[in-house]
Amino acid sequence: MSPTALIYGATGYMGRLTARRAAEAGMRPVLAGRDASALAATGRELDLRARAFTLEDPAVVREALSDITVVLNSAGPFDRTAKPLIDACLHTGTHYLDLAGEVPDFQLAADRDEEARAAGVMLLPGAGFGVVPTDSLAVHLHRRLPDADRLDIAFQAIGGISRGTATTLLSDLPRTGVRLQAGVYLPQRAAANTTKIDFGTGPATVVANPWRADLLTAAHSTGIQTIDTYTALPAPVRVLMKLAMRMPAVFTSAPWRALTQTLVRRLPAGPSDTALADGSSHVWAQVSTRDGRRAVAVLHGPEAYEFTARTAQVLLQRTLDGQATPGFQTPASAYGPDLVLTIPDVSRQDLA
Known part of the structure; x- marks a missing residue:
């Protein structure tokens, strides 16, 4: 089974933009979310597969992620969507990324560090401009x-x-x-x-x-x-x-x-x-x-927002390529401080 990425919340503004940038980079992520008709339309536009499912039933979420290597959660509010997706990822061995940017959302992932290490799963929230x-x-x-x-x-x-x-x-x-x-x-x-x-x-x-x-x-x-x-x-x-x-x-x-x-x-x-x-x-x-x-x-x-889409695409690709450290990770702890310099149009300058 070839490594596969899934973008949940792909019909929202940020999920759709990330899917566009991923497709432009030659990636073939599965688009996912609640609205089957909206997903189908976005899938046709980007020529990508679509998979509709909600997050209420744990068994449904696990089944939806059973063949997925890495999921990017772009569906806020993350205090509602992160837990069911992380639960499923720990069950299916799927790496988890999201676009969260607030302390409670990160604490939710940090609290699952031990479970993630045991499952061989990376939990990396904040895969965009947020952090x-x-x-x-x-x-x-x-x-x-x-x-x-x-x-x-x-x-x-x-x-x-x-x-x-x-x-x-x-x-x-x-x-x-x-x-x-x-x-x-x-x-x-x-x-x-x-x-x-x-x-x-x-x-x-x-x-x-x-x-x-x-x-x-x-x-x-x-x-x-x-x-x-x-x-x-x-x-x-x-x-x-x-x-x-x-x-x-x-x-x-x-x-x-x-x-x-x-x-x-x-x-x-x-x-x-x-x-x-x-x-x-x-x-x-x-x-x-x-x-x-x-x-x-x-x-x-x-x-x-463009920064976020480009960064999420890079992190999805790195994870698909096998660059994933199990447990709770931050972008720099997983990929080092120069990760950001691999994003197009980013520069860094030391002032003192």
Whole structure:
């Protein structure tokens, strides 16, 4: 049986874009999801096989993955879809990748590390822009300054936004996230801290983003015990974050949910091909020691959704080629810090 990849959620914006990039690279993934008619249409468009199944019945999921080498889960919300797919993967010996980007989603996979090792299965969440560039940059800097005990990471995405990302962002506004201090995850509200970062075109305002899984992945990959993560966001979003911190009840109310659902429905499914080509992404990171030594680097790449699709395609291919380490893995722990440099149009520069 030849190695085979399956993309679950292939009719969503990100799953479809990844399937397109995989097909363009000569891969033949199986497209999967709940909607048989939508899958069939996407399958005809890309000339790929389609397989419709839901995740409610474990036996159905196991059967659907019985001939699959690696599955890429692109169907959010991942707190609902990851567990049934991981359960099935551990039963069928299928490697698991997903496009998650938040701490709880990664913790779900990390908690199954021992089972995965015993089953010979790799669990690698965050197979896209979510953590691949930040994890790679963190490990690169840690190798330059091995005794660093602090890591700061910030990113900037220039381009459009998908309905899925907008839904997650708006629903997360009142939710408390975490930061890592001395090895302990401490509660933190979004935008609790604001600072300036130069990604290469002048200072940009960034705010604390405590939902990012970079905390967990960088800690796993480097062992650094104090980590803060930041994101460059438009001023209106920063204002909403700060308001949600002060008035969380407003942002969990039924009127707010109804308003945001209406707004999200008016958005396009995701950036157009033109927006994908015109956008860009930038990651800055710094490691430091208590005595003041530091190492700083910046990474530049394509638009964030395009970055994700290209990265997921590369990771699917590597897994199909037999490059898969059993257990819970982060991108850099599995493939090293230079993995990100194999993605087209990505560059890295050491600043200090």
